[in-house]
Amino acid sequence: MPAVQETIDQVRLIDVDQYKYGFETEVEMEKAPKGLSEDVIRFISAKKGEPEWMLQWRLDAYKRWLTMKEPTWARVSYDKIDYNDIYYYAAPKNNPAPKSLDEVDPEILKTYEKLGIPLREQEILAGVEPRNRVAVDAVFDSVSVATTFKEELKKAGVIFMPISEAIREYPDLVRQYLGSVVPVTDNYFATLNSAVFTDGSFVYVPPGVRCPMELSTYFRINEKNTGQFERTLIIADKGSYVSYLEGCTAPKRDENQLHAAVVELIALDDAEIKYSTVQNWYPGDAEGRGGIYNFVTKRGDCRGKNSVITWTQVETGSAITWKYPSCILRGDNSRGEFYSIAVSNGMQQVDSGTKMIHLGKNTTSRIISKGIAAGRSENTYRGLVSAHRKATGARNFTNCDSLLIGNQCGAHTVPYIESKNASAVFEHEATTSKISEDQMFYCQQRGLSEEEATALIVNGFVKDVLQQLPMEFAVEAQKLISISLEGSVG
Amino acid sequence: MLEIKNLVVQIEDKRILNGLDLTVNNGEVAAIMGPNGSGKSTLSYVIAGKEDYEVLDGEILLDGQNLLEMEPDQRAAAGVFLAFQYPLEIPGVASMTFLKAAMNAQRKARGDAELTMPDFIKRVNAAATQLEIPKDMLKRALNVGFSGGEKKRMEILQMALLQPTFCILDETDSGLDIDALRIVSEGVNALRSPDRSFLVITHYQRLLNHIVPDTVHVMSAGRIVKSGGKELALELEANGYADYRESEAA
Numbered sequence: 001m002p003a004v005q006e007t008i009d010q011v012r013l014i015d016v017d018q019y020k021y022g023f024e025t026e027v028e029m030e031k032a033p034k035g036l037s038e039d040v041i042r043f044i045s046a047k048k049g050e051p052e053w054m055l056q057w058r059l060d061a062y063k064r065w066l067t068m069k070e071p072t073w074a075r076v077s078y079d080k081i082d083y084n085d086i087y088y089y090a091a092p093k094n095n096p097a098p099k100s101l102d103e104v105d106p107e108i109l110k111t112y113e114k115l116g117i118p119l120r121e122q123e124i125l126a127g128v129e130p131r132n133r134v135a136v137d138a139v140f141d142s143v144s145v146a147t148t149f150k151e152e153l154k155k156a157g158v159i160f161m162p163i164s165e166a167i168r169e170y171p172d173l174v175r176q177y178l179g180s181v182v183p184v185t186d187n188y189f190a191t192l193n194s195a196v197f198t199d200g201s202f203v204y205v206p207p208g209v210r211c212p213m214e215l216s217t218y219f220r221i222n223e224k225n226t227g228q229f230e231r232t233l234i235i236a237d238k239g240s241y242v243s244y245l246e247g248c249t250a251p252k253r254d255e256n257q258l259h260a261a262v263v264e265l266i267a268l269d270d271a272e273i274k275y276s277t278v279q280n281w282y283p284g285d286a287e288g289r290g291g292i293y294n295f296v297t298k299r300g301d302c303r304g305k306n307s308v309i310t311w312t313q314v315e316t317g318s319a320i321t322w323k324y325p326s327c328i329l330r331g332d333n334s335r336g337e338f339y340s341i342a343v344s345n346g347m348q349q350v351d352s353g354t355k356m357i358h359l360g361k362n363t364t365s366r367i368i369s370k371g372i373a374a375g376r377s378e379n380t381y382r383g384l385v386s387a388h389r390k391a392t393g394a395r396n397f398t399n400c401d402s403l404l405i406g407n408q409c410g411a412h413t414v415p416y417i418e419s420k421n422a423s424a425v426f427e428h429e430a431t432t433s434k435i436s437e438d439q440m441f442y443c444q445q446r447g448l449s450e451e452e453a454t455a456l457i458v459n460g461f462v463k464d465v466l467q468q469l470p471m472e473f474a475v476e477a478q479k480l481i482s483i484s485l486e487g488s489v490g
Numbered sequence: 491m492l493e494i495k496n497l498v499v500q501i502e503d504k505r506i507l508n509g510l511d512l513t514v515n516n517g518e519v520a521a522i523m524g525p526n527g528s529g530k531s532t533l534s535y536v537i538a539g540k541e542d543y544e545v546l547d548g549e550i551l552l553d554g555q556n557l558l559e560m561e562p563d564q565r566a567a568a569g570v571f572l573a574f575q576y577p578l579e580i581p582g583v584a585s586m587t588f589l590k591a592a593m594n595a596q597r598k599a600r601g602d603a604e605l606t607m608p609d610f611i612k613r614v615n616a617a618a619t620q621l622e623i624p625k626d627m628l629k630r631a632l633n634v635g636f637s638g639g640e641k642k643r644m645e646i647l648q649m650a651l652l653q654p655t656f657c658i659l660d661e662t663d664s665g666l667d668i669d670a671l672r673i674v675s676e677g678v679n680a681l682r683s684p685d686r687s688f689l690v691i692t693h694y695q696r697l698l699n700h701i702v703p704d705t706v707h708v709m710s711a712g713r714i715v716k717s718g719g720k721e722l723a724l725e726l727e728a729n730g731y732a733d734y735r736e737s738e739a740a
Contacts, residue, residue, distance in 0.1 A: 441540050442578040444562035445571075446588075446648060447596035452563075456591055460582025460631065 021249035021280065025111045029141070032089035034225070038062065041195055044089050048164045048198075051171060061184045061194035068188045074351040075380045075412060076320045078256070078293065086258060087226040088196045090141040108140055111220065135160055137201045137217040141226055149213065156212050158242075159204040163231050166202035173204055177235055181264040181301040181328070189260040189322075190297040193229045197262065200230035205240040205271075214470055216245040221281070221292070227258040234264070236271035238304065243274040243470060248281050248317070256284075256319060261296045269304030269331065274312070276469055277325075278477055281317035286375070288347030291319025298325035299355075302334035302363075310337040311354065312468045314477040319348060324382065326355035329363035329391075336365040339468040343481050344377030344409070353383035353414075358394035358424065367398040370462045373409035374485055380412040387424035394424040402432040403461050405454065405485065455482045491515050492537075492656050492687065497548035499529075499536050499712075506532045508712035509548070514656070514705075517684040521698055521723060522691045524709035525731040530691045531575065533709070534658045537689075538572040539565050552656055567599035569655030573645040573662050580632040585644065588632045589614060593651055617650040621677045639670035646677040657681070658689045663697035675700030695727035710734040 032043045041062055045055040070081070092105050135149035137160065153160050159170065167174050184194045201217045221228045236242050248259075259281060265273050275298075284291025294317075300309035311325040327336025338354035356365035365385065373379035379402065387394040402411035413430050435457050443453035458481060459466075466474045492514045499507040506529045514520045524530055536543050537550060539562035550557040557565050580588060594604045605613075618628060621643045633641050642662055649657055659678065663671055678688070678701050690701055698706075698720065706722040707714045708731075715734055716722065 436578075437541065439578050439580065441538075441562060442574065443580070443592075445538050445566055445574075446592035446652065447563050447566040447599065448591060449561075449563050449595070452591065452595055456583055456588070457580060460580055463582040 021282070025107050028093040029090050030093050031087045031091075031226070034087055035084035036062075036086070036088060036196065040088055044196060044198060047089065047091070048167070050164075050167055053171075053175065054167055057179070057184070058195050061191050062196075064185055065188070065191040065195055068191060070188050074322050074382070075378060075414075076322060076349040076351050078320055078349075081256075081258060081293065083192075085225065088229070089198055090226045091198075092140060111140070135213050135215050137162060137215075139199050139201075139217060139219045139228075139230060141198075141221060141228065153212070153215075157206040157209050158211050159202065160215055161202055163200045163202040163233060164198075166233075170202075170204070173235070174202065174233065177264070177266055178231075178233055179264075181266060181299045182262050182297050187297060189295040190262050193231060193260050193262045193297070196227075197229045197231035200232040200261070200263075201234075201244075202232075203234040203242060203244065205236045205242045207238040207240060209237075209240045211240070211242040214243050214245060216247065219246065219248040221248075221257060221259065225255065225257070227260065229259075230261045232261070232263040233266075234273060234275070235266045236268065236273045236307075238268045239270040240268075241272045243276070245276040245278070245470065247278045256291060256293055258293050259295070259318075261298075263296070263298040263325075265298075265300035265309055267300065267302050267304060267307035267309050267331075267334075270306045271304060272308040272310075273300065274310045274470075275300070275325070276312040277314065278480065279313065279315045279317050279321070280480060283317045283346060283348050284319040286346045288319065291348070292317065294318035294321045294323060296321075296323040298323065299328065300326070300336070301328045302331050302336060302360075304334070305331040305360070306333045307331050308335045308337070310339070310468070312339040312465065313341070313352075314465075314469070314480065315340070315342040315350065315352060316480050318350075321348075321350040321352050323352045324354055326357065326384075327365060328357045328359065329365065329394075330359045331363075332360040333362045334360055335363065337468075338365075338367045338369070339465040340369045340381075341372070341462045341465045341477070341481065342370070342379060342381075343372045343374075343485065344379045345375040345485055346377060347375070348377040350378070351380040351382055353381045355384040356386070356396055358385075358387040358391040358396070360391060362393040363391060364395045365397075367396070367400070368464055369398075369400045370465055371400070371402040371411050372405065372458060372461065372481070372485070373402065373411045374405035376408045378410045378412070380414060382414040382416075384416040384418070385426055385428075386416075386418040387421045387426070389420045391421050392423050394419075394421060394426075396424075396426045398426070398428045400428075400430040401461070402430075403458070404432065404434045451482075454485060458482070458485060491553060492689075493549075493551045494537075495549050495551075497533075497536070497550065498546040499532060500544050500546060501532070501542055506543075506712055507536070510709075510713050512707065512714055514687045514689060516655075516687055517682075518705060519682065519688040519690060519701065519703045521703035521706045521720075522689060522709050522714075523693065523706060523723060523726055525734065526693075528709045529712040530709055531660055532712075534572055534660045534689070534691060537565075537656075537658060538562060538570055563595070564599070566652075566654075567596045570658070571649050571652055571654035571656070572658045573642075573649060573660060575661040575664060577633050577636075577641045577645055579634045581634050583632050585628045585630060585632045586614065589628075589648065589651060592648065596652060613651060614647075617647055620680065621647050621650070622673055623647055638665035639667065639673075642666060642670065642674050643677070646674055650677065650681060655686055656689070657686065658691065659701075660691050661693065662690075663692055663694065671697070671700060695723045698723045708734055 032040050137147040281292035342350045344350045369381050371379040381400045385396045494512040497510040708716040
């Protein structure tokens with residue numbers, strides 16, 4: 001309840017049309033030559049000090065990518081991307097590998113401070129209650145600049161580090177799992193990522209360990225004309241548990257920037273992974289100038305029996321979002337969950353949803369999707385639920401609700417359901433509603449301003465999903481939603 | 491005190507109010523009766539500030555403040571409360587959450603500090619008990635799946651908590667059984683005070699047996715055509731609106 005009040009307060013405080021993370025950091029950068037070629041890939045690999053197998057992996061992906069076509073089936077439209085007009089690697093100078101925060105460029109530290117991301121462990125420990133502790137990996141353009149609580153996590157046996165470090169330090173683990181959920185050949189953007197990925201997080205939780213704190217990665221695109229291609233790999237070994245959160249922001253710019261990430265999750269027997277995203281890339285201005293193109297492949301593999309993977313996403317940013325966090329329910333009795341809030345305003349285009357692939361016996365999945373469209377935006381839910389021949393007893397429940405604000409936006413639902421097993425039970429519910437003028441008038445008659453009324457109604461609409469987020473992020477997300485909808489009424 | 495002078499209102503080129511004059515003094519309970527389509531609900535919406543209506547002429551003053559220049563939420567903060575004939579549903583928003591948001595919004599608008607949680611709960615519990623509203627109803631989403639009687643009780647609960655100075659009851663008796671009518675009326679009567687006035691809109695005398703008005707006004711074709719004491723309501727109940735419909739035709 002206090003959170004609702006906070007949302008309302010927040011809305012009041014903020015000017016219309018203000019993306020508050022739109023500032024730029026002045027810092028000297030080192031970049032690869034513009035464009036994409038084998039040489040650029042070799043450059044990236046060398047910068048990261050990668051072993052030969054990794055370079056080969058990248059080059060194979062690149063060759064494959066050259067033969068592929070950009071997909072056009074999503075309900076989004078944009079000018080053709082010139083892949084040779086992008087920098088694929090940009091890192092603050094004096095990198096790689098600052099040993100401690102003292103070696104990190106103070107401008108970058110200031111950036112994270114401004115973003116409200118705590119990087120100094122002492123400050124975190126001093127400032128908040130212990131239960132709120134979160135370990136952070138901060139990725140700035142193409143490199144990780146800091147990872148907190150590494151030592152303490154190590155004591156518990158948890159590996160949490162930039163993936164470029166993991167490739168050097170734990171090559172066997174990385175080699176075993178990298179590309180095992182999202183194959184190199186998976187799709188145009190995933191294949192591109194496999195060729196040029198620069199940084200991201202690596203997590204390994206050993207058998208029977210419950211990760212002692214929330215893990216999170218904070219992605220920041222800063223440099224102009226630079227793509228961000230991060231790669232995240234999370235492995236929860238037998239009987240382990242981990243909760244992970246990612247956040248993202250970028251400066252305001254007139255040109256579009258590409259973000260093509262790949263996230264792979266692997267849950268072995270009896271393991272559980274919770275993966276939450278608060279995506280707040282710069283969405284472009286009211287006329288649709290600028291903004292991030294967010295083409296992301298996220299997939300979890302419930303490889304072991306009784307494993308659980310939960311995706312929770314709050315998507316408010318990006319000019320274009322193309323994203324379908326999915327679960328492969330391979331292990332018997334495994335469970336996949338997808339909770340999503342996708343907010344679009346201005347000229348934003350969202351095409352997002354999930355795939356639940358039931359392969360094992362008695363696998364269950366649950367999809368709750370809330371789309372909120374305002375301004376002149378287009379908001380599409382696209383989802384697939386399928387049961388393999390052997391998926392006896394598969395069950396799915398899907399609920400897709402759309403809320404329209406104003407009369408120039410669109411909401412669309414595209415569900416695909418395939419069952420090759422007669423015992424599968426799939427349920428699908430969908431609604432589309434509008435914040436009615438009568439509802440607004442009713443709230444205003446009770447003293448709520450237009451913004452307060454919208455915030456309250458939207459909070460009610462997304463409540464089921466917000467409850468799935470870790471407590472401290474739920475409040476953040478709630479604020480974010482209200483801010484994204486600023487100026488959408490009246 | 492509410493003063494309406496020569497109010498002319500149309501909606502989509504259709505004239506609804508035709509030079510309506512009405513004064514309701516502090517502490518007064520004024521009833522407005524009239525046939526269907528005479529403009530009673532329009533009057534309540536225009537006072538509260540609903541958008542769709544176009545005010546062509548006239549003024550509405552609450553304690554000297556020009557309501558027509560204010561947004562609906564500003565009018566609410568100034569003391570206007572409308573108990574809706576058909577209260578709206580707000581899915582996913584618990585009634586408690588809504589009450590707190592509304593109370594604090596009005597307090598903020600008036601420059602008062604927000605209520606503390608214990609203070610808020612104390613106030614809600616006291617008012618809810620009087621209106622026989624069970625606690626679980628307060629946890630449910632506002633008006634979602636409420637019966638007609640529950641919705642009307644929730645309206646009066648909001649009225650009790652927001653402490654308005656000018657209350658409009660728009661056909662609050664519609665859809666109520668005898669017990670609910672009694673509870674709602676008692677709730678309203680408990681709020682009567684020298685510095686609060688009421689405009690009670692109804693078709694039927696029945697409600698006025700429970701909420702006894704000081705004045706009764708008959709509305710027809712967008713104007714007040716007759717005013718009197720509470721006995722006027724009884725007269726209407728006996729004779730119907732036939733006399734006034736003729737004046738409409740004339």
